Amino acid sequence: MMDRAVAIQVSGLTKTYDAHTAVSDLSFQVYAGEIFGLLGPNGAGKSTTLRTVITLLTPTSGTVSVLGHDTVREADAVRRLIGYVPQERAIDRFLTGREHLELLGALYHLSKAEAAKRIAELLKLVELEEAADRPAKTYSGGMKRKLDIACGLLPNPKILFLDEPTLGLDVQSRLRIWDYVRMLKARGMTIVMTTNYLDEADQLCDRLAIIDKGKIMTLGSPTELKIGLGGDIVSLTLKDQSKIPILVSALTKQPAMRAVKATPTGLDIRVETPEKALPAILESANRLDCQLEFIEYHRPRLDDVFIAYTGRSIKDDVLVQKEGV
Amino acid sequence: MSDCWQEISALTMRWVRRLSREKFSMLFTLVQPMLFWLIFFGNLFKQAANAQVTQAPDYISFLTAGVVVMTVLNNGLAGGVDLLFDKENGFLERLMTTPIHRTSVILSRFIFVMTITSLQVLVILGVAFLFGVQPATGLLGIAAILMIGMLFGVGLTAISMAMAFSVKSHGDFFSVLGFLSLPMIFLSSALVPLAGMPAWMGFLARFNPMTWAIDAVRPLILSGWTEALPHVGMVVVVMVVFDALCLYGSAKVFRRAMG
Structure with missing residues (x-):
């Protein structure tokens, strides 16, 4: 465990918006080749953390380095090494699946031939070959998610970031996405994901950090956390x-x-x-x-770990949200 | 450099594709200004408008310059809409995690809006031609009209994009848009020349960059080069200042929004 290569180093990360502190003095490491999960209720700071690591936000203080590159000073170097699958279905409904990938191919400065080869592979991987030339507005939720993932994989990233990868998906699609994630890990990819789902974290993550109120409450493998609870x-x-x-x-x-x-x-x-x-x-x-x-x-289940460290159940949180709407 | 070009052309192509897939909306945006303003309004006021005031052979030929610049205004002000949607559905975030120049997104938008606007201006001049309006300065004059349109459009598009990045919701965006557009038109020389306006409106219209653009386009259509040249020279100066202010202000917003 000690000698493992560090893929991401977060040191003393703080992010404040005006008076509100979203993340406060966060430090952790993500090792190369693992699936690392950020688990926490909504508004806990996991999205802010993720967005800072992928160069979308600048830290108020502290540093983040991705494969040795600082996310602020060497943002472009970081961007070339990572793939991102956003939480919202970041899909242009008027473009076809293939056009999404072609656009990204140009933005990652791939040659036409190289892009075409990679796009064909990815469409096959996520089983979208048949739908590739239909506008994305005709896609189901699961298909959009698959296209999202193909977009995240297009740059052939060293690290893939997934923001709530299965939020709102049906069971079948969820299991399919889990399969992809496991397969990518088997290929040696490092994966960082945020999730609201405890079973997802339990099933997929090698290690996870439970975040609440902008702080890491605990960090370890799901088994360690459960045993640690005693x-x-x-x-x-x-x-x-x-x-x-x-x-x-x-x-x-x-x-x-x-x-x-x-x-x-x-x-x-x-x-x-x-x-x-x-x-x-x-x-x-x-x-x-x-x-x-x-x-x-x-x-003890991961639910119990979560309750023990945040003082509330993640389901209560979801319930409160629904009532709020 | 070739990287930049690859980014900008791919992003611009995306805007073109989007537009071409929204055929109905495309038709509507293209036809609306001509139909409503030039054909309906122009013919409606044919008798009512006083040729002594407009100093033009008929109201349509007077109105053409106004409709051209109105088109530039509306396209410019709406130029940020697609970015607003990209911001809201997370597409922009996806673009921002790729190793592109942040300005490529902005530049692609300018190129797209300017191209569409120019095409629309040409169509309007074509329709006006069918109603007997022949630009007095010929093809070179049309080129000058397109240049003025672009100069005005750049600043407007910059404002619109900056607004798209700063508003909390797209409801806000469209309210501001609706609020800006009509007063800008009424407080300009688009429908009535400055001399024919109530004094206080004429006074306000003088501060509207749109008035300067129209007052340069109009002699290009109605009079000829000797009449038009001083106005064209003047509008270039006004627009350079206008664009500089708009770009300076919006650059700050872009930098904050895109990192």
């Missing part, structure tokens, strides 16, 4: 939710419980060993007349 999780759902606070305070004092947390429908309890904890939990619930609707016991 203990297993008992989740209770109560029939009467007004009883939640009483049960929380009763359980918090007990030695078998490592951490007790109220959730909207019940409690999440981190326990040392379930054999000791479960009887104690049931005893307390009985004694306080808290009827249980549901009880679940599981090893």
Whole structure:
């Protein structure tokens, strides 16, 4: 682990907009050949971080270097080495798939012959050969995403950046995108992605950083993070939710419980060993007349890591957003 | 250098492709100024307009210069619209992560808008010709008209692009556009010569660069070189100052928006 080549070095990165600090004193490394994930709720600073690394934003302070090139002083050198798949469907609906790739070919200064060869390969890779000469407005969401990825791969990048690669896609398309990402990694490409989806981070990322309020809360491989949390999780759902606070305070004092947390429908309890904890939990619930609707016991999941470090579930966040709309 | 050319021509081709795929909208943009202003307005005011005031054989021949410059105005002010959409759907961001000169995007837009505007001006002069308007200064005069149009258009397009980068939403952009366009036309010599305006409107119109452009184009169409040359000389000076101001102001916005 120690000797691995560093692809991206972020040192003390801070980005402020007027009075608002989007990212504050962030430092981390991305190793060559890994899939690195930036995970966090919306507005946590992961997009700002990504955009700074790909030269779209200038840091307020701190530095970012990509394969040894500073993103501000040597922006063009960085741009030649990276590919970017933006979050929005950055597609011109009037252009065909092939025309998108031809345009980018010219912007990366490829010769006509070289561009044509690469475009043919990429269209085959993302299975868009048949649709290549149709205007992009006729494409489905999944096809647009595939074209996006082909655009990101056109410069034959050393590092590929994916901003929320499967946001809003159906299950089939998601799995397809995951396949591409794994295949690119197998070819030796370094991949940096942001995501809102915990299962995606868990499935794909070799290492990930959980970002919240502009800071890295924790960083490691999904397994490390889950083990690091320690203990297993008992989740209770109560029939009467007004009883939640009483049960929380009763359980918090007990030695078998490592951490007790109220959730909207019940409690999440981190326990040392379930054999000791479960009887104690049931005893307390009985004694306080808290009827249980549901009880679940599981090893820590990435959700639990996320909750432990950000103080809230990523799903709550999504829910709040929807209500806001 | 050849890199730059490759970028600019690829980006310009994209604008051309977009336009050619929006056939309906293309037709509409091309036909609208001629139909509404030159044909309807021009014929409508044929009797009402006082030849003593317009100093022209008929109202259409007077109006032609105004419609030419109006076209330049509208195309210029709308010149940033496509960039606004690119900004909103993330296409611009994609372009900005490629190793291109930041100015290539801007330059491609100038080239495209200027070309379309020039073609439109030629069509307008052609339609006016059908109504009996023959440019007094001939082909050279038409070349001069196109040059004046471009000089005015560069500054307008720069403003429009700067606005596209600075507005929060495209609703804002179109409100400002709608708010700017008509007063610019009414407070210029497009429909009525300065001498025929109420004093206060005539006063304001003198500060409108559009007035200067029209007052140079009009003698090129109606009178001849001796009459036109001083106006043409004057408009070049005015437009150089106008363009310099617009480009200086928008360059700052571009730099902030594109890094």
